[in-house]
Amino acid sequence: MKIHEFQAKKIFSDYDIPVPDGETAKTPEAARKIAEKLGCPVVVKAQIHAGGRGKGGGVKLARTPGEAFAVAGQILGMNLVTHQTGPEGQKVKQVLIEKGQAIEKELYLGIVVDRAQGCPVIMASEAGGMEIEEVAAKTPEKIIRAAVDPAIGFSGTHARKIAYGLNLDAALIKPAGKIIAGLYRIFTQKNCSLIEINPFVITRDRQLLALDGKINFEDDALSRHPDIKALYDPDEQDPLELEASKCGLNYIKLDGNVGCMVNGAGLAMATMDLIKLAGGEPANFLDVGGGASAEQVENALKILLMDKNVKVVLINIFGGILRCDRVAKGIVQAVKDIDLHLPMIIRLEGTNVAEAGQILETSGLDLEFAANFDEAAQKVTQHARA
Amino acid sequence: MSILADKKTKVVFQGITGSEGSFHARACMDYGTHVVAGVTPGKGGQLFEEKIPVYNRVIDARDKAGANASCIFVPPAFAADAIIEAVDAELDLVICITEGIPVLDMVKVKKYLAGKKTVLIGPNCPGLISPGKCKIGIMPGHIHREGPVGVISRSGTLTYEAVYQLTGLGIGQSTCIGIGGDQIVGTYYIDLLKMFENDDQTEAIVIIGEIGGSAEEEAAEYIQTAVSKPVIGFIAGQTAPPGRRMGHAGAIISGGKGTAAEKMAAWKKCGIHVQPNPAKIGETVAAVIKQ
Numbered sequence: 001m002k003i004h005e006f007q008a009k010k011i012f013s014d015y016d017i018p019v020p021d022g023e024t025a026k027t028p029e030a031a032r033k034i035a036e037k038l039g040c041p042v043v044v045k046a047q048i049h050a051g052g053r054g055k056g057g058g059v060k061l062a063r064t065p066g067e068a069f070a071v072a073g074q075i076l077g078m079n080l081v082t083h084q085t086g087p088e089g090q091k092v093k094q095v096l097i098e099k100g101q102a103i104e105k106e107l108y109l110g111i112v113v114d115r116a117q118g119c120p121v122i123m124a125s126e127a128g129g130m131e132i133e134e135v136a137a138k139t140p141e142k143i144i145r146a147a148v149d150p151a152i153g154f155s156g157t158h159a160r161k162i163a164y165g166l167n168l169d170a171a172l173i174k175p176a177g178k179i180i181a182g183l184y185r186i187f188t189q190k191n192c193s194l195i196e197i198n199p200f201v202i203t204r205d206r207q208l209l210a211l212d213g214k215i216n217f218e219d220d221a222l223s224r225h226p227d228i229k230a231l232y233d234p235d236e237q238d239p240l241e242l243e244a245s246k247c248g249l250n251y252i253k254l255d256g257n258v259g260c261m262v263n264g265a266g267l268a269m270a271t272m273d274l275i276k277l278a279g280g281e282p283a284n285f286l287d288v289g290g291g292a293s294a295e296q297v298e299n300a301l302k303i304l305l306m307d308k309n310v311k312v313v314l315i316n317i318f319g320g321i322l323r324c325d326r327v328a329k330g331i332v333q334a335v336k337d338i339d340l341h342l343p344m345i346i347r348l349e350g351t352n353v354a355e356a357g358q359i360l361e362t363s364g365l366d367l368e369f370a371a372n373f374d375e376a377a378q379k380v381t382q383h384a385r386a
Numbered sequence: 387m388s389i390l391a392d393k394k395t396k397v398v399f400q401g402i403t404g405s406e407g408s409f410h411a412r413a414c415m416d417y418g419t420h421v422v423a424g425v426t427p428g429k430g431g432q433l434f435e436e437k438i439p440v441y442n443r444v445i446d447a448r449d450k451a452g453a454n455a456s457c458i459f460v461p462p463a464f465a466a467d468a469i470i471e472a473v474d475a476e477l478d479l480v481i482c483i484t485e486g487i488p489v490l491d492m493v494k495v496k497k498y499l500a501g502k503k504t505v506l507i508g509p510n511c512p513g514l515i516s517p518g519k520c521k522i523g524i525m526p527g528h529i530h531r532e533g534p535v536g537v538i539s540r541s542g543t544l545t546y547e548a549v550y551q552l553t554g555l556g557i558g559q560s561t562c563i564g565i566g567g568d569q570i571v572g573t574y575y576i577d578l579l580k581m582f583e584n585d586d587q588t589e590a591i592v593i594i595g596e597i598g599g600s601a602e603e604e605a606a607e608y609i610q611t612a613v614s615k616p617v618i619g620f621i622a623g624q625t626a627p628p629g630r631r632m633g634h635a636g637a638i639i640s641g642g643k644g645t646a647a648e649k650m651a652a653w654k655k656c657g658i659h660v661q662p663n664p665a666k667i668g669e670t671v672a673a674v675i676k677q
Contacts, residue, residue: 116599133643136641218490220489252632254625262543266622268633270544273623273624287633318550
């Protein structure tokens with residue numbers, strides 16, 4: 001789960017990590033008032049989850065409260081397009097107004113779980129303000145890493161490895177250590193999947209500051225953190241994906257025209273791959289899961305079909321725990337409700353497949369059956385090229 | 387021979403009295419697995435299916451029923467603790483089916499496992515089956531048959547698809563292991579490849595990988611130096627968009643790393659027979675075995 005910059009900075013503050021003075025505004029007038037209160041210059045920052053806001057025109061300096069009013073007026077309500085939003089962009093509902101800072105140096109500080117090492121790793125570099133992946137690709141020697149072994153937990157040695165590695169002035173070593181410790185506490189106490197301060201700056205008057213803040217939380221641990229769950233912004237999610245998650249379905253919208261419904265994430269990905277190999281473009285990822293009821297299958301098909309780009313549907317089910325006859329009932333019900341006119345290719349295998357076949361054949365629906373995965377691909381090709 | 391589980395394996399089901407645990411314990415019993423006990427704290431003294439004793443603790447299942455392997459059907463909030471209990475009881479094999487265990491819980495479990503004899507498979511996996519001998523998990527037993535191909539996979543139903551193709555061609559399996567779809571799992575490909583290399587029954591190995599992480603690349607390096615048997619591989623997620631979790635917590639392309647293309651290239655370099663078409667996995671194995 002992602003949150004906005006202003007929410008991440010509030011959490012930083014709670015853990016004594018210094019952030020610029022700032023407040024959020026939903027109207028240009030509110031922005032002007034905040035700018036007056038803080039004292040200009042201020043920075044007006046669009047609050048959307050995606051990165052790249054600056055390049056997209058969503059971060060602007062304002063030298064007077066009047067300018068803050070104008071700039072906020074431009075940014076609020078804009079459809080901000082960045083390299084991370086996709087061409088549709090994301091509507092800006094709030095801006096963060098922050099006191100402008102005189103910056104001496106930009107650094108990078110972050111924490112992520114390293115899968116290969118099996119533990120959290122604190123990363124830092126003097127190449128702040130750049131994408132960390134770019135730094136890792138071009139100048140990997142600039143990145144300092146401290147892996148935190150769970151047997152020890154966070155210790156002074158980790159703080160010093162990072163702080164001295166960043167070539168900080170002597171006076172900043174201890175404050176940096178405190179910030180790193182605070183960041184690690186957030187990571188473990190709130191079950192984060194990623195924390196990034198980029199840039200983590202040294203100001204002209206020798207203070208450390210989190211100029212930006214990004215915290216991603218692990219979805220599987222959210223039930224332990226109702227306070228974090230409350231920070232969720234539904235406007236940042238694709239409406240079909242939102243609808244699907246309400247029904248307990250795993251659905252990701254893509255750009256293609258072959259809709260697919262599968263049970264199991266691996267098989268769903270493989271089915272998308274197969275569609276591509278067959279000359280089509282998958283319209284979505286959809287995993288109905290192992291315990292799906294006929295109703296969930298029905299909901300899944302309906303959501304899939306709400307995507308107007310879908311021209312043909314492929315259903316690929318290998319029933320282990322999931323029973324094919326339940327899938328068949330769900331399909332029949334969904335198609336009757338929607339009055340479907342798209343070609344639908346169905347491949348079912350596994351538990352109760354014979355009963356499923358019966359249900360589908362006697363349904364009177366116009367369906368194409370594929371005996372195996374390969375045949376399903378061939379039928380998709382025929383329709384994709386039509 | 388098969389690996390990790392055979393006719394002698396004695397299994398305790400942790401969470402046996404729950405709806406998932408009971409359903410699958412029954413299915414494994416029907417397959418012929420020696421289910422010797424169940425554990426649900428607070429329900430000790432009960433009998434499952436009127437014959438299998440339920441205990442409060444895993445050590446009781448070990449001492450009183452001779453359990454040496456466990457299958458865990460415990461909800462995500464408590465599953466890491468259940469794994470630790472089984473490791474503490476020094477079982478040879480622990481299989482955790484549960485999906486949704488927080489990563490930081492698994493960070494601790496992995497640390498705890500280091501240096502211990504217990505092999506952990508999963509979490510978030512369908513389990514393990516040595517066809518004709520022992521089924522510990524949720525896979526449909528009837529699509530499997532005994533034979534010479536070892537299967538290692540991060541997936542569930544995609545594994546069944548591959549096995550179905552193999553069985554349909556008359557090619558049986560020695561052991562099929564689902565290592566799980568999470569970011570951090572108990573056992574990755576390398577340890578299992580080593581076991582298959584040393585297993586008389588196994589003549590070829592199928593690996594089914596997916597996007598995310600670097601386990602496939604690490605396996606490739608290992609295969610190049612230490613595996614003489616032919617390896618056939620498929621990577622799911624060639625069409626996955628970056629930065630999105632594709633169902634499995636571990637199936638995510640992060641910071642441009644962990645793409646299917648990279649993994650397939652690494653595999654090709656190391657002599658693995660890479661099949662990009664999931665419908666042709668069985669055919670590829672058949673062709674390779676013939677050589």
